[in-house]
Amino acid sequence: xxxxxxxxxxMNPMIDPTLHIWHWHIPVYLFLGGLxxxxxxxxxxxxxxxxxxxxxxxxxxxxxxxxxxLVIGLGALxxxxxxxxxxxxxxxxxxxxxPMSWGAWILMFITPLSIIWCAFNIRELFPKWDWKFKVVxxxxxxxxxxxxxxxxxxxxxxxxxxxxxxxxxxxxxxRPLWNTSILGPLFLASGLSAGAAVIFLxxxxxxxxxxxxxxxxxxxGVELFLIVHLFMGLLASTQVQIDxxxxxxxGPYTASFWIFVVILGMLIPAILEILELxxxxxxxFIPAFLVLLGSLMxxxxxxYAGQFSSWTY
Amino acid sequence: xxxAMAIDTKKCVGCSDCVVACQTENNVPIGYCxxxxxxxxxxxxxxxxxxxxxxxxxxxxxxxxxxxxxxGASHYAEGGVVxxxxxxxxxxxxxxxxxxxxxxxxxPDGYVDKCTFCLHRVxxxxxxxxxxxxxxxxxxxxxxxxxxSEISKILKIRKYKTLIPEAGTKPQLYxxx
Ligand code: SF4
Ligand code: SF4
Numbered sequence: 001x002x003x004x005x006x007x008x009x010x011m012n013p014m015i016d017p018t019l020h021i022w023h024w025h026i027p028v029y030l031f032l033g034g035l036x037x038x039x040x041x042x043x044x045x046x047x048x049x050x051x052x053x054x055x056x057x058x059x060x061x062x063x064x065x066x067x068x069x070l071v072i073g074l075g076a077l078x079x080x081x082x083x084x085x086x087x088x089x090x091x092x093x094x095x096x097x098x099p100m101s102w103g104a105w106i107l108m109f110i111t112p113l114s115i116i117w118c119a120f121n122i123r124e125l126f127p128k129w130d131w132k133f134k135v136v137x138x139x140x141x142x143x144x145x146x147x148x149x150x151x152x153x154x155x156x157x158x159x160x161x162x163x164x165x166x167x168x169x170x171x172x173x174x175r176p177l178w179n180t181s182i183l184g185p186l187f188l189a190s191g192l193s194a195g196a197a198v199i200f201l202x203x204x205x206x207x208x209x210x211x212x213x214x215x216x217x218x219x220x221g222v223e224l225f226l227i228v229h230l231f232m233g234l235l236a237s238t239q240v241q242i243d244x245x246x247x248x249x250x251g252p253y254t255a256s257f258w259i260f261v262v263i264l265g266m267l268i269p270a271i272l273e274i275l276e277l278x279x280x281x282x283x284x285f286i287p288a289f290l291v292l293l294g295s296l297m298x299x300x301x302x303x304y305a306g307q308f309s310s311w312t313y
Numbered sequence: 314x315x316x317a318m319a320i321d322t323k324k325c326v327g328c329s330d331c332v333v334a335c336q337t338e339n340n341v342p343i344g345y346c347x348x349x350x351x352x353x354x355x356x357x358x359x360x361x362x363x364x365x366x367x368x369x370x371x372x373x374x375x376x377x378x379x380x381x382x383x384x385g386a387s388h389y390a391e392g393g394v395v396x397x398x399x400x401x402x403x404x405x406x407x408x409x410x411x412x413x414x415x416x417x418x419x420x421p422d423g424y425v426d427k428c429t430f431c432l433h434r435v436x437x438x439x440x441x442x443x444x445x446x447x448x449x450x451x452x453x454x455x456x457x458x459x460x461x462s463e464i465s466k467i468l469k470i471r472k473y474k475t476l477i478p479e480a481g482t483k484p485q486l487y488x489x490x
Contacts, residue, residue, distance in 0.1 A: 001357055007365070008329040008350035012418040019415060021406040082404030083423035089384040089401050100407045101383035173377060173480060174413035238479075311413045313477045 019307040025080035027299035030165040031194070032073030033107070034187055034295065036066045037162035038195015040114060042215075044155035048148060055211065057203040060121040065198065066114040074107060099168045106164060110157045116143055117154065162188035165299075169306055177244035177309035178302070180233055186226040187299075193219040194295040197288040209284060213273045216291060220270045227262070244309040253305045261301060265294010315374075315457040316392035316430055317485040318444070319464050319473065320367050324451035327352050327365040331443030331452070335369075338431065338442035342421050347428040348443055367443065367452065370395060370416040370428040371476065371484030378408035378417065386424075392456065393485065394432050399424040413480040430454070457485075 014021050042058045052059040081087055091108065095101040119140060122129045131137045143150065166187030169178035193216050200212040234245035248257045269287035276282045327350050335341060335348050348369035355362045372395050379387045379395060386401035387408050397408075402424035409417045409425060420426040431441035435454075439445065444452040455464035464487075473487045 001355065003354045005352050006349050007327045007352040008332045008346070008348075010346055010349040012345050015409070015415050015418050019410065021409045021419065080405065082406070082419050083399075083402050084404070086384075086400065086403050089386070089403055093383065093385050095383055095385060097380045098383045098407065100381065100405055104383060171381065172411045174411050307410065310415070311477050311480055 019310065020304075022080070022303055022307060024300070025076045027296070027303045029073045029076040029080070030168065030187070030303075031296045031299045032069045032076070033103070034162055034165045034191025034299075035194045035198065035292075036069045036073070036110070036114070036191075037158045037165070037188070038191040038193070039063060039066055039069075039198060040110070040117075040154050040195075041158040041162070041192060042195055042199060042212075043117065044151040044158060047151045048155065055205075055208050056124070057205070057208055058199045058212070060124045062195075062199045062202055063114060063117050063121070064125065067111060067118060070107060070111045070114065074111075077103075099164065099171045102160075103164050103168060106157060106161050110154070110161055113150065113154050113157060116150065120144060120147060159188065162191040165191060169302065172306075174311065175244075175306045175309050176238075176240040176311065177234070177247060178306040179241070180230060182226055182230050182233060183302075186223065186230065189219050189223045189226060190295045190298055193223065193291050197291040201285060201288045210277070213276060213284075213287075216287070217270055217273050217277075220266045220291075224262075224266060240309070240311050243312075247305050247309060252308070253301055256297070257301050257305075260297040261294050264290055265297060266291075269294070314392040315485070316372065316394055316435070316454070317457045317464055317487060318372075318430070318441070319453040319467055319471075319487040319489055321449075321451040321453075321471075321489040322364050322366055323489065324449045325350075325365040325367060326449055328448065330446050330448060331367050334442040334446035335428070335431075338434075339429070341426075345418055345420075345426075347426070366488055368414070368416075368476070369443075369486065370412075370430075371414060371482065371486045372428075372430060374483035374485060376482055377411040377413070381407040381411040383407065390432060391436075392430075392432075394430045395427075396429055396432065397425050397427065413477055413482060414484075 010016055039062045043063045046052060046055045046059045078084065078087060090104040093101065094105060131140060163184040166183035170181050170183040173179045196212045196216045196219060200209055203209050231245055234241045247253045269290045272282050272287040329350055332346055332348050332350065336346060339347065341347055348367060351366045351368055353364045372393060374393055376395050379389060383405060384401045384403055386398045388396060390396045404419065404423050404425065417425050417427040434441060440454050444454045453464045453467050455462040457465055459465060468487055471489045473489050475484045475487060
C-alpha cells in the first residue's frame with residue numbers, strides 16, 4: 001500500500017486538486033487564431049497562384065472576417081490575464097524562448113497585414129468606396145505594388161500562427177499530454193480545415209465550393225494521420241506520456257474526444273463531403289459546421305485534458 | 314553563488330511549522346501556501362515506511378517557468394533564486410502550467426506568486442523563515458559554490474534525491490534519505 005497526502009493541507013485555488021488555470025479563454029483564443037491562420041493562408045495561396053478571380057471568396061471576401069476574428073481572439077487572451085493593467089509588458093519584451101511571447105508578436109504582425117489585405121479588396125464589398133484622403137490613396141497604391149510580396153509574408157505568417165496554436169501547448173514539458181511537437185502540425189491542420197470550412201460556407205460559386213470541399217477532405221485525412229501518430233508517439237514514450245494517452249483511451253476524456261473531435265468533427269464531415277463530391281444532395285453547411293465545431297472542441301478538450309495530465313512523484 | 318536547500322526526511326516530523334512560518338513571514342494570502350508537507354506511507358501495518366517531505370519551489374537551475382514567461386517577470390535572481398516581479402507579470406499563467414511541481418499559484422492581486430527562498434532575509438544574513446523555525450533542525454540552506462558551507466558538507470556525506478530530475482529542470486531542493 002502506498003498513500004500520499006498533503007499533511008499540511010494544500011488547496012491553492014486553481015492549482016489543487018488538479019491544475020485549472022486556463023479556462024475557456026485559451027481554447028477560444030487558439031481556435032480563433034487557427035481559423036484566422038486558415039483563412040489568410042488560402043487567401044495568400046490563391047493570390048500567389050494567380051487565381052484571385054476564380055476563387056474570389058477565398059482571396060477577397062473571407063479575409064474581411066479575419067481582423068474581427070483576431071480582435072475577438074486577442075480579447076479572449078486579454079480576459080484570461082489576471083494582471084491586466086500590465087498587459088503592455090508583452091510588447092516591451094521579445095522572448096524567443098517563450099511561446100506566449102511568439103504568439104503576442106505574431107498577432108501584432110498579422111493583424112495589420114490582414115487589415116491591409118482587406119483594404120486592397122474593400123471595393124468588392126463597397127463598390128463606391130473612396131479613401132478620401134490623398135495620403136491614404138497613395139499609401140494604398142504604394143502597398144498594392146507590393147501585393148504579391150505581402151501575400152508571401154501573409155502565407156508564412158499564417159503558417160507560423162497556425163503552428164503556434166499547437167506549439168503553445170507543446171512547449172510545456174510539465175504537461176506530458178502536450179509535450180509533443182506533433183501538436184504544431186496537428187493544430188495547423190485543424191486551423192486550415194476550419195478556414196476552408198468558413199470559405200466553403202461563404203462562397204457562392206459552385207467551383208469554389210467544390211475546391212474547398214476537396215481541400216477540407218484532404219486536410220481531415222492529414223489530421224487523422226497525425227492523430228494516429230500522436231497516440232503512437234505518446235504510447236511509445238515514458239510512463240507519464242502513456243498515462244496522458246490513456247486520458248483519451250479509457251480515461252475521463254475518452255468519450256468527448258472521440259465523439260466530438262474525431263467522429264463529429266472529422267469522420268462525419270469527411271463522409272458527407274465524399275457523398276457530396278459524388279453528387280449526393282447534402283446541405284453544404286452541415287459538414288462545414290461540424291468541422292468548425294470539431295476544431296473548437298479539439299482545443300477545449302486539449303486545454304482541459306493537458307492541465308489534467310502531470311508528472312507524478 | 315548557487316543557493317540550495319537540503320531537507321532531512323529522516324528528521325522531519327511533518328509538524329507544518331515551516332508552512333505557517335512562511336505564511337506569516339511572507340504575508341501569504343489566506344487559503345494559499347508557498348510550501349507544503351507531503352506525507353508518504355508505504356507498507357502494511359505494522360511494517361510501515363514513512364517519509365515526510367517539506368516541499369516548495371525547487372528554484373530550478375534550468376527552469377521552464379523562466380523560459381515560458383513572455384515578459385521576463387519570472388527571472389533568475391542572485392544565487393539562481395527564481396523570482397517573479399509583480400510589476401512585470403501579466404498573469405498569463407504560462408509559468409504555472411510549465412512548472413512540473415505545481416509550485417506556483419495566482420495571487421489574488423493578479424500576479425503569480427511562489428517561494429522566494431526568503432531572499433530578503435538571506436540578503437540580511439538570515440536563514441529563510443522555514444529553515445530557521447524548524448523545531449527538528451531538519452533543513453539546511455546555503456551556497457553550494459562554497460565547499461565548506463553547511464549544505465555542501467551535508468550533501469557530501471548523506472545520500473539524497475531530487476524530485477523528478479527526469480523533467481530536466483535541475484531542481485535545487487535536495488531531500489536527504
Ligand atoms: S519548481 Fe517550478 S516554479 Fe520553481 S523554479 Fe522550478 S519550474 Fe519554476
Ligand atoms: S503569469 Fe506572470 S510570471 Fe508567469 S509567465 Fe505570465 S507574465 Fe510571466
